Amino acid sequence: MENTAFARAANHFALAERPDDAISLYSHLFHETMTSAGELGRELRLSPWPQSSVFFFSDYNSLLIRHPEIENANFNLLIGKWWRYALLHQKILDRSPLMELEHYLSQISESHASTSWSDHVEKLPEWIDEGAKGFPPIDDRDGVMTKRIIDRMTHIRATTKGWLYGYIWGNYFLTDAQLREVPSDEPFAYLEATRTARPSFEGL
Known part of the structure; x- marks a missing residue:
């Protein structure tokens, strides 16, 4: 699973300047999130593009409506990590x-x-x-x-x-x-x- 995420991120950042930190962060976050999500993982979209990931905008609210049980401390921590990834992604985009x-x-x-x-x-x-x-x-x-x-x-x-x-x-x-x-x-x-x-x- 983590290898797949790493390959996806490496392809996404192929034209970026100094992308190693973001590739590593994305692949580890992907693995951590899928491990926490269990069966729910099938519904998660965890794209390297932050705007396309389920934790941003309305997608996460929709997920909460369907699965209120995921609103817990662990997932709240994950949301914070995904937002930090989004900030790092923007910094890379700005210099690439x-x-x-x-x-x-x-x-x-x-x-x-x-x-x-x-x-x-x-x-x-x-x-x-x-x-x-x-x-x-x-x-x-x-x-x-x-x-x-x-x-x-x-x-x-x-x-x-x-x-x-x-x-x-x-x-x-x-x-x-x-x-x-x-x-x-x-x-x-x-x-x-x-x-x-x-x-x-x-x-x-």
Whole structure:
């Protein structure tokens, strides 16, 4: 169970700067929570994204209505730990522009096609490079592309000279030059090499 949680967190923080503390905290919290929950564990959503976890917003209140027996000191302590994890998560997001960009593109993909990643978000760099004028190449049904998000994506794009691209194995940051060099037949080794050699953009 803990290994699964660790793998989930490691994938979630793949584009983060210095994520080790959060990965460790999430995997241990996941294990501790599931152990305390017992059979109730099947109903818990314990996503690495704090906003998607059951202990935040209305989900926990709904859980309490269905299972009032869980309102005890042990679970109250767990809630405090999950909120501390949320604060740490935000700190990592603040210093990890590529992870931040991935978050925006995931939101935009959900708005466009109700999926966590749409190829259409890979067309945004050209639109941004042209000054983000006119309509974006996205059907933003939920209106998530606010001026703040567009400005932030523009800044990240201008500073990194690259973008995120989705492949079978995950999302990869590639500079414009690297994108032109991705082999079409067996791209995995090349993509993994770019991930290993990715420069730090902390504090961007």
